[in-house]
Amino acid sequence: MPRKNKERFQNKRLAKMKQMGLDGLNRAEIGRRFGVSRELVRLILGNCKQVRKLCLWCDQWFVAPKAHPNIPGCSTSCSYMWRKYGMSQIEFNRTSLNVALNRITTKIAPPNADGCWEWRGYCNTVTGYGVTVWQGKYWSLHRLIYTLTIGEIPQKLCILHHCDNRKCVNPQHLYIGTQADNMRDREIRDRGNRSHRFSPSDIADIRKVYQSNKDLPELSSRYGVGADTILALVMKKTYQSRYPGRLLTDLMVKRVRDLYSGGNHTRKSLAIMYRVSICTMGHILHGRNAYQDIP
Numbered sequence: 001m002p003r004k005n006k007e008r009f010q011n012k013r014l015a016k017m018k019q020m021g022l023d024g025l026n027r028a029e030i031g032r033r034f035g036v037s038r039e040l041v042r043l044i045l046g047n048c049k050q051v052r053k054l055c056l057w058c059d060q061w062f063v064a065p066k067a068h069p070n071i072p073g074c075s076t077s078c079s080y081m082w083r084k085y086g087m088s089q090i091e092f093n094r095t096s097l098n099v100a101l102n103r104i105t106t107k108i109a110p111p112n113a114d115g116c117w118e119w120r121g122y123c124n125t126v127t128g129y130g131v132t133v134w135q136g137k138y139w140s141l142h143r144l145i146y147t148l149t150i151g152e153i154p155q156k157l158c159i160l161h162h163c164d165n166r167k168c169v170n171p172q173h174l175y176i177g178t179q180a181d182n183m184r185d186r187e188i189r190d191r192g193n194r195s196h197r198f199s200p201s202d203i204a205d206i207r208k209v210y211q212s213n214k215d216l217p218e219l220s221s222r223y224g225v226g227a228d229t230i231l232a233l234v235m236k237k238t239y240q241s242r243y244p245g246r247l248l249t250d251l252m253v254k255r256v257r258d259l260y261s262g263g264n265h266t267r268k269s270l271a272i273m274y275r276v277s278i279c280t281m282g283h284i285l286h287g288r289n290a291y292q293d294i295p
Helices: 003-019 027-034 038-045 076-085 089-105 141-149 179-188 200-213 216-223 227-234 250-261 267-274 278-286
Strands: 050-054 061-065 131-134 137-140 158-161 174-177
Touching (some): 076 089, 089 141, 131 141, 137 141, 141 158, 158 179, 174 179, 200 216, 200 227, 250 278
Antiparallel strands (some): 131 137, 158 174
């Protein structure tokens, strides 16, 4: 640059700094005051030869030195990602989405007679729903398919099935609903808690019949359950009595009272035998508190 032009440029820069109230400060001090880099200060003051470029990774405009016009990204991370993948961030996300969708669709079976698209991948052993990883997070597959094909799921809402097939991911079989709708749907389809399928009168009849003839196969065939379930009902392991704090069953209480009335056992010996306190054994023998309704 000729000397005359250089002096004119310096005078212009000093006038600009004075107008901005920055005369007497160097680039570092100006950068600290405004929280910007020294290179940006040079660009503002017109003392740097810069090139305005478009970042090849994030598609954002940035200023690069004229001495290094081949910088691909606006930062070190953007340059690294561009050199690694050779495409922009938008193209990379689109490609990753297609790869992930292809990975999911290869595990979906063709439509069956009911039109269900059943998931052939991993399923949760407890819930029975398909599970997959999407963008670093675990998703239930029916919720993921609904999100990708229909839209976002509002908070505290569930995705329900018209077809009652937990492995189905057909978007036409999915609909949105509340947790109350989900529970109502479960009861309609008889998928509720099967441990409460007996009424109190049924339980009383089962225990009465068992005490008379102890025929487990007959009771299990009559009520359509296994012999283990009938035995659990009789021993009050499944259906608890009115007093959940009882330590002994009705049959055990009657046995304890028979032993005590025979005169061969004391309250202390019976408490040691049945591993309860002497006070609790007194309640059992005299029908107090939790044992008052046992004849």
